[in-house]
Amino acid sequence: MPGRVAVRAGLFADGDTPALLGSRCASCGAHHFPCHDTCPYCAADGPVPAELTGAGSLWAWTAVTAAPPGYQGPVPYGVGVVELPEGIRVITHLTVSDPAALTLGQAMELRVVPLHTDAEGNEVVTYSFAPVGAP
Amino acid sequence: MSGVVITGVGMHPFGRFDGVSTTDMGVHAVRAALREAGVAKGGFQAAFCGTAYGGVATGHKVLSRLGLTGMPIVDVEAGCASGGAALMLAAGAIRAGQYDTVLVFGVEKMPKGIIRSSFFEPWQEEAGLAATPSFFALRAQRLAVSSGVTKEHLAQVVVKNRRHGASNTDAMFQKEISAEEVLASRVVCEPLHLFMLCSPNEGAAAVVLTRDAPRADPAPARVTLAGAVLRSHLPGSVLSESTPLSGLTEDDVPSATTLAATAAFEEADLGPQDLDVVECQDTDAARELLSYEEIGLCDPGASADLLVSGATGLGGRLPVNPSGGLLSKGEPLGASALGQVVELVRQLRGECGPRQVEGARVALSHTVGRGANAGVVILTR
Numbered sequence: 001m002p003g004r005v006a007v008r009a010g011l012f013a014d015g016d017t018p019a020l021l022g023s024r025c026a027s028c029g030a031h032h033f034p035c036h037d038t039c040p041y042c043a044a045d046g047p048v049p050a051e052l053t054g055a056g057s058l059w060a061w062t063a064v065t066a067a068p069p070g071y072q073g074p075v076p077y078g079v080g081v082v083e084l085p086e087g088i089r090v091i092t093h094l095t096v097s098d099p100a101a102l103t104l105g106q107a108m109e110l111r112v113v114p115l116h117t118d119a120e121g122n123e124v125v126t127y128s129f130a131p132v133g134a135p
Numbered sequence: 136m137s138g139v140v141i142t143g144v145g146m147h148p149f150g151r152f153d154g155v156s157t158t159d160m161g162v163h164a165v166r167a168a169l170r171e172a173g174v175a176k177g178g179f180q181a182a183f184c185g186t187a188y189g190g191v192a193t194g195h196k197v198l199s200r201l202g203l204t205g206m207p208i209v210d211v212e213a214g215c216a217s218g219g220a221a222l223m224l225a226a227g228a229i230r231a232g233q234y235d236t237v238l239v240f241g242v243e244k245m246p247k248g249i250i251r252s253s254f255f256e257p258w259q260e261e262a263g264l265a266a267t268p269s270f271f272a273l274r275a276q277r278l279a280v281s282s283g284v285t286k287e288h289l290a291q292v293v294v295k296n297r298r299h300g301a302s303n304t305d306a307m308f309q310k311e312i313s314a315e316e317v318l319a320s321r322v323v324c325e326p327l328h329l330f331m332l333c334s335p336n337e338g339a340a341a342v343v344l345t346r347d348a349p350r351a352d353p354a355p356a357r358v359t360l361a362g363a364v365l366r367s368h369l370p371g372s373v374l375s376e377s378t379p380l381s382g383l384t385e386d387d388v389p390s391a392t393t394l395a396a397t398a399a400f401e402e403a404d405l406g407p408q409d410l411d412v413v414e415c416q417d418t419d420a421a422r423e424l425l426s427y428e429e430i431g432l433c434d435p436g437a438s439a440d441l442l443v444s445g446a447t448g449l450g451g452r453l454p455v456n457p458s459g460g461l462l463s464k465g466e467p468l469g470a471s472a473l474g475q476v477v478e479l480v481r482q483l484r485g486e487c488g489p490r491q492v493e494g495a496r497v498a499l500s501h502t503v504g505r506g507a508n509a510g511v512v513i514l515t516r
Contacts, residue, residue, distance in 0.1 A: 008258035022381075033381040040370045041383070060374070062272035062324045069251040070260025079269045079324075081373055083384060089373040090381045093263055099325040104280065115262060126262045 002121030010035065012127040018112045019054055020090065020127060023047035031086040054110035055132070056084040063097045073115040082108050082129045095130035107132040137403075139226045139360040140347045141514070142236075143172025144477040149338035149464040150307040157189050160339035161197035161242040164470075168341035169238070179343065180234040182208045183225050185217030185241035186469035193242060193469075214376075215416065216365060216502040217241055218340065218472030219510020223363040225344050240341035241474075243467030250335050254378065254505050264380075268332060268419070272324035274374050275421030279326070282436045284424055286326050288443070290314040292420035293331055293462055295448050300459015302489040305474075307336055307465035331420040336465035340473035342480070358480045361403035361497075361513045366395040368507035376507035391509035392416075392429035392501065399499075399511035400431075407431040410453055411495040412482050414475035416503045417460040426501055427455070430511070449490060457482060457490045472510050475500040483516040 006014065011034055013019045022033040027044035031052065039047050061080030067073075078094025080102075095111060096102055108129040115124045145167025147160040161184070169175070182203075184194025194208045213220035218241040225237040255265040278284045294314050300306040312330060320329040344360060368375045368391045373382030376391060389397075400406050407430065415430065417423035424438035432453065433441040441447060447455040458464060458478040461471060479498035481487050496516045503509040 007262045008256075030383065040379075060273040060276050062269055062276065062326075064263060064266045064269050064324055065322060066249075068249050068260065068263065068266035070257065070265065071263045072261070073263060077263055079263065079266070079273070081273060087384050088381050089384060091264060091373060091379070124261070 005122045007126040014112050018110050019051040022050050022052045024050040031088045033090050053085050056082040058106040058108050059083045061102050063099050093128040095128050138347050139229050141358045142345050143168040143343040144480045145341045146477045147339040148305040157242050157244045158196045162200050164339035164341040165240050168343050172343035179236040179238045182238040183221035184210045185221040187212050213508040214506050215504025216508040216510035217469045220365045223365045226363045229346050236345045241470035242339040243469040244337040245335035268324045271419040272327045278421050284439045288439045289331050289420040290317040292423050293317045296456050296460040296462040299457050300463025303459045306459045306463040308463045333461035334465040338467040338470045340470045340477050358483050359515045361515045362399035363512045364395045364399040365510045366391050390429045391507040392503050395509040395511040396430045399513050403513040409497045412492040412498045413455045415501040417462050454492045472502040479514050
């Protein structure tokens with residue numbers, strides 16, 4: 001029975017209030033995305049899983065105009081960096097593929113969006129950010 | 136720190152060569168370097184081969200064809216800095232007294248189109264988060280914010296390097312280009328247009344390193360390897376060449392390039408003010424400007440000013456990429472760093488004809504790429 005599958009399990013929580021699944025280092029306090037089992041900043045073991053805030057500000061963005069190897073979704077598509085209140089910047093797919101329609105520091109919110117349909121008929125979805133309030 | 140000299144260089148042109156194998160190109164470059172150095176069978180005690188896409192025992196295949204085996208042959212993969220990594224290992228082994236003479240070469244035959252890298256997980260490709268030019272574009276956009284770099288500046292970098300490369304018979308593109316033509320090429324990832332990105336391609340380069348010793352008849356223009364450093368990244372920068380999925384909001388994490396350049400200057404007991412000529416990573420036009428800042432050729436934020444001043448063009452105070460850079464030569468990963476070194480050795484010897492930097496005595500080569508891997512090599516005459 002075809003359904004809806006994440007492009008990779010463990011990256012994000014799907015549903016009414018999606019969230020990025022990261023971690024927080026108990027030793028240095030840094031947040032990570034995705035979830036790490038060793039802190040990449042201070043090398044301490046055992047960061048604690050943490051859901052990250054699903055809203056942030058746009059720090060950098062562009063659009064990919066031709067499908068790169070391994071990608072089967074629509075083109076062009078947006079790629080950018082969103083800064084979250086936890087003090088981290090996340091590389092992300094963007095729902096907006098026209099760079100001229102976005103501005104530096106713009107308020108963004110997390111979405112889960114379809115990428116393509118796989119061989120079994122499943123809708124493959126990924127995390128993305130959209131301007132706050134965009135349809 | 137010195138004690139190592141370069142006695143021979145060789146190169147197979149960078150471009151697209153159907154029917155010519157990776158091994159063929161390596162044989163061509165190695166043969167030329169050994170001939171120039173006057174080194175025959177038994178004349179070197181180790182070989183390091185830089186390659187990223189060459190596959191198993193790439194170096195062995197080249198040296199087997201030449202009948203030159205028996206010594207250790209080690210393939211080195213460090214992305215765009217593979218050749219710099221090989222040089223660092225060879226120089227260190229000579230200084231440590233392990234070998235007297237070492238052959239270093241780099242070979243590559245890249246797939247066409249956007250570089251597909253095994254660095255990424257399959258899901259990153261599937262999600263569209265593995266398009267290399269998009270990371271270049273994000274970096275270019277941040278450089279616009281931090282340094283006021285405009286699309287016109289990016290076009291000027293291409294115009295400069297293509298002008299330099301027009302007389303380089305080892306380059307893929309030997310034709311000048313106008314800013315209008317650059318800006319009229321299609322947008323790959325805003326703000327980068329097609330002609331602002333280098334072409335992945337094919338080629339080979341080779342260098343012979345020897346312990347520096349007093350000689351009865353020293354060669355007239357011996358080139359000294361004054362520093363050779365490879366560095367990886369420190370975590371924290373989301374747009375680092377380590378290509379993480381997230382980073383911190385701190386903006387003061389030194390880049391891999393800055394770490395390598397600082398260490399190489401220290402090793403050579405020289406500074407940016409001593410340089411006469413530079414070959415730097417210009418995978419895309421913005422990367423060249425970022426390299427100015429990260430190496431210390433200018434203050435942070437001042438790269439566009441340095442470009443506009445004309446200082447980095449041939450005839451300027453500090454020509455950058457007189458070979459035409461990767462924007463003219465194209466980029467065969469494993470060979471690109473040594474291609475820079477070959478150019479700089481020829482510059483220091485005064486062999487570069489129309490693109491000669493007059494009186495050049497101190498030169499710097501810089502490559503940086505996936506890993507992160509940043510290689511900085513300093514040469515003196």
